[in-house]
Amino acid sequence: MVKINENFLKLPGGYLFPEIGRRVRAFSAEQPPMPLIRLGIGDVTQPLAPVVIAAMERAVEEMGRKETFRGYCEETCCAYDFLRFAIQRSYKEQGVDIADDEIFVSDGAKTDCGSIGDIFGLDNVVAVCDPVYPVYVDTNAMAGRAGSYDGERWTDLVYLPCTAENGFFPDLPEGGKVPDLIYICSPNNPTGGAATREQLKTWVDYANAHGSVILYDSAYEAFITQPGIPHSIFEVEGAKTCAIEFRSFSKTAGFTGVRCAYTVIPKELERGGARLRDLWNRRQGSKFNGVPYVVQRAAEAVLTPEGQEQTKEAVAYYLNNAKVIKEGLSAAGLTVYGGENAPYIWAQTPGGMGSWDFFDLLLKKACVVTTPGAGFGPSGEGYVRLTAFGDAEETRSAVERIQSVLK
Structure with missing residues (x-):
């Protein structure tokens, strides 16, 4: 009889991002009132540099x-x-x-x-x-x-x-x-x-x-x-x-x-x-x-040298998105970290709300996808992660939507 690696059976139900995907798909099936803006998974959106x-x-x-x-x-x-x-x-x-x-x-x-x-x-x-x-x-x-x-x-x-x-x-x-x-x-x-x-x-x-x-x-x-x-x-x-x-x-x-x-x-x-x-x-x-x-x-x-200059443009683009997110969420009253030397913003949930609860709130009320901090470990509870890798216009729109929800 073949024996499996039973360590796999000890793993929680799913990797963090597939679980996010499951919730997003379920919400999408309900015909959300606005197009979804994804600031969750850290996937880039800018094209490869011309020299590449x-x-x-x-x-x-x-x-x-x-x-x-x-x-x-x-x-x-x-x-x-x-x-x-x-x-x-x-x-x-x-x-x-x-x-x-x-x-x-x-x-x-x-x-x-x-x-x-x-x-x-x-x-x-x-x-x-x-x-x-x-x-x-x-x-x-x-x-x-x-x-x-x-x-x-x-x-x-x-x-x-x-x-x-x-x-x-x-x-x-x-x-x-x-x-x-x-x-x-x-x-x-x-x-x-x-x-x-x-x-x-x-x-x-x-x-x-x-x-x-x-x-x-x-x-x-x-x-x-x-x-x-x-x-x-x-x-x-x-x-x-x-x-x-x-x-x-x-x-x-x-x-x-x-x-x-x-x-x-x-x-x-x-x-x-x-x-x-x-x-x-x-x-x-x-x-x-x-x-x-x-x-x-x-x-x-x-x-x-040419490649470095061209790729720096994309990095600067994402860092500007990070600045928009950080400043916008701070103006909305959230306590926010990161976003200055990194493409990630780490935002504390309001009023002691759980990470997944805040994720669901932003998904269903703002149609913005984030990443619940609890998925990164016990000390991540009470936070959500947002990425700066989105389109600049969509990023600004997402921040405005979140501000509206938090009013």
Whole structure:
């Protein structure tokens, strides 16, 4: 008799966003009075930059000629040299020296954040910020590191509360289990906060002192505008011996439907007598055949000077949406965070209303889709997340609708 992975049976009924989709579909079937405006799921709306399209067109033409056709990518780290070197240069521009063979290109930061657990034992203690991007929790639960779900928390995870009181950045744990794997996302999804160098240094020192590994998700680093906020954890002294960094072209350059990202694992990072870079290289070589050549050429174009200028325009567009949402909701009387170095706005619900209740209110009265904070963990209760990735006119209209509901 085949045995299934029973950890899947411990998962709550559904991933957060499918549940949102179910509620939205049910409401849509009732013929809402206004067109829905979606500020929930963080999917981009602006088209790919012209330089990216041109690079893809050239690559497609190459694939149509025998002399330039490409099959499997057999170069280092499942990535073509041209893209690894371009990523290496982009780090250098941020003041970080990374070797090209420490860079692993993949089809998404979500994929890598979920798959990185393959190189770690199941008995490692995992710490997650609370609220948290659900992928960090769910993938560890699937592997068996999370224990059982009690309706609110996973029994074996270490939850690091991120609240208004600590600026939505976790304090070091005091007593209890010492975490081996520590997920940190900055700029943060869902709260929109961005960690300072001093805050990251505290965790880097902790990880090095305890032999822990920080799994650092910097998928939104392109949205950092405030001087002094690190774009990479490797800007912090000591990080190369304790951190793995995930980055993505999805929100930076509109690649949500194109799919390309990369993970950086320094050779200095060793645990159990092995270089984690080598373990990940072995894992990728066995389970992954690389990102398509056409997509890697597109990603390379993003990192050219022309590509940087064009993609910055889209980032600025989304950040202006974030400003409109933050200022509009604040004017409506809500307490609002984020939206300055990140494309997410974290709004406290009015009058102690539950997250899902406020979600339903905005859906049914304003025809605006948000994301209930409770779906991101216990400390997310009492908040909703809004994204800045929508159309500018629709974003302004959504804010006006919400203001009308809250009068």
